[in-house]
Structure formats: structure tokens, C-alpha cells
Amino acid sequence: MALTIAVLPGDGIGVEVTAAALRVLRALRGDLEYEQADVGGAAIERHASALPDATLALCRRSVALLFGAVGDPRYDAPGSARPESAIMGLRKAFDLFANLRPVKLIWGLEGASSLRPELLRGLDLMVVRETTSGLYFGQPKRQFEEDGVEAAVDTMIYRRPEVERIARVAFELARGRRRHVTSVDKQNVLETSRLWRRVVAEVGRDYPDVELEHLLVDTAAMQLIRDPQRFDVLLTENTFGDILSDEAAMLTGSLGNLPSATFGAAEHPSGRFGLYEPIAGTAPDIAGKGIANPIGAILSAALLCRYSLSDEPSATRIENAVAAAVAAGARTRDLVRGGGPALGTEAFTDKVMTAL
Ligand code: IPM
Ligand code: MG
Secondary structure, eight states, X not given: OOOEXXXXXXXXXXXXXXXXXXXXXXXXXXXXXXXXXXXXXXXXXXXXXXXXXXXXXXXXXXXXXXXXXXXXXXXXXXXXXXXXXHHHHHHHHTTOOEEEEEEEOOTTOGGGSSSOGGGTTTOEEXXXXXXXXXXXXXXXXXXXXXXXXXXXXXXXXXXXXHHHHHHHHHHHHHHTTTSEEEEEEOTTTOHHHHHHHHHHHHHHTTOTTSEEEEEEHHHHHHHXXXXXXXXXXXXXXXXXXXXXXXXXXXHTTOXXXXXXXXXXXOOBTTBOOEEEOOSSOOOTTTTTTTOOOOHHHHHHHHHHHHHHSOOHXXXXXXXXHHHHHHHTTOOBGGGOTTSOOOBOHHHHHHHHHHHO
């Protein structure tokens, strides 16, 4: 029986970039079953839920999830169901705690970055972000009134096992890379960070061959634009990782360039279950215009091949095809500085297909 891939385009440019990624993936893996389902605002509209049961059921029988993006300003009203609860719900439902965001410069795009090219040569870091705990999920989490004054609370909580397991992911990854882990926290202020730093240091003792450094999150944000090449694996809790990974993405020239893979405890009998998504978001300002950068989505399909299908040849082919298209001059609008000629999403994907 063919393996199933759940295709979850979601909202905004998620639709366009997922179509591009699917085109590339189908060309190499026509043997798979691709099944599409609604998530996010699109699902609220049609099923009154950001993560309908039918979507969850599809995900349960799939070996991997190809995800676009969720979010829609139309659902910003207080009390409204939020499209974002789809991605948070998936992370929670499958215990997808380890979000990997590889930040690599595609040579040729250094001019699109806001940093000078000499700071970018050799840029190759991996953000390892915890995605099932911390501020995103801690309780209580609500808005209320306190002595007639509006107030709101979110709770940042980490438990030892949650820190241990994400730290292990980071150290294991570092062993296959440059053997350096930078753990990010705010231990001068936050109790959760003091626990985080202590537990990460403990786990680190099991990896004497990997160098561990601790950075405060504000320093990490500064170092990322001062000297990004100093980083190998960047280990962070949920909220810090969300912020730092957008910053890191911009080093490569555009938020649209970055893919991600998320793994957890969930297993699939035929491969490593994972969720694959570009980190860019829905970009409501350009949604539906056919001009979004599909690189992050296409590279997410490459990660899907590598990790969930153990198909390294397809992964490498996709990555090489994107690099070749860029080398041949293909650029979407976000990658052109000063307003030169740019390709739309489909035309750019045509170039990738040709290179494939
Ligand atoms: C991301 C996104 C999500 C997050 C949103 C859509 C909830 O920004 O994956 O980085 O903050 O985790
Ligand atoms: Mg984000």
C-alpha cells in the first residue's frame, strides 16, 4: 500500500507555496498518496474548527504532514476561534516537540540579506526549538478583570523531562555537525530559564565531545546579526525560538527561504513521522497574488524526503535544484533588492522543475 502524505496548505500564501512544494515532490515521488485537508482559517470557515476531526484522522494515517501556514486577520476579534490553534493543536496532538529550522545561505542570495556578504559565507546553523510547552501552552492563560481593570496572563512553564528531551535532540544533531551547542535562555530573570540552563548543562555531560555554551536571549539576538557564523546548533525554548528563527531566516535574504521539520514521540510504522512547514507564515499582504517565495516550502519537501521517507537522493536533488535555479538567476520579488525583475511563485517553481 502506498504511503500517505497529508497536504495541509492552510491560509494565505500557505496555499500557493504548498502547491509549489507538492509539484516538486510529486515529480520525484509519484508513488505516494497525497491527500489534502483543511486547517486554519480555511477550516474554521468550512467546518467551524481550525483543526477538524477529519484532518486529524488523515494526519493519523499519514507518514508525514506537508503544512503551509495558518493565520487570518479576519479571526482577530476577541473570542473568535484562532487559525493558529491548528498548528499548536497538531504539535500537541502528536507531541511534536522538536522543531528543526536549518538556516543556510543559498549562494547567490547574499545580496538579498541585510548583512554584508562577508558575514554570511559559511552560514550554516540549526535552530532547535521546543514546540509543545513554555508560554504557548502553560496554564493559566486567559484574559480577566482585576479590580475593574482589564488584565491578561500567560504562563511560562517547563518541566525537567521536556528540557531533557529537546536538549538531547540538540546534542545528537551537533554530533553530526560541528559539535557546538548554544543554549539560549534568560536565566538572569526567569525561573524557567534557571531550570533550563541547569538541565541542559546536565544533559551536556553525556556529550563531552560537544562544546556547550549558554547565551542570554538578548545577547543571542545581538550575536545572530553580529557574527552569525559562530553558531552551529542553537537550542531554545518555544517563544525565544519563534523570535530568533525569524531573525535567523532574514540572514539568508528572506523569511520565505526557511524550511522546518518537527518531530516528536509519534511513530509511523513505515517511517519517521514528521511535520514539514516553511516558517514564513501566511503573509496576508501578498496572499493570492502568486508572488510568494516558495523556497522554504520546497526545501521543507526535501526535509520530508530525508527524514520521513529516508530518501536522501530525492532530498539532495530538490536542494540542488533550488540552488541551481537561484544560481541561474531565478528570484522571487522578496529576493530582489532595489526592484529588479522578479518571477512569480509558479514561474520560479518552473525553474526549479527544469533544474530537477
Ligand atoms: C511559527 C509560527 C507559529 C508559532 C504561529 C503561527 C503559531 O510563527 O511556526 O514560527 O509561533 O509557532
Ligand atoms: Mg514564527
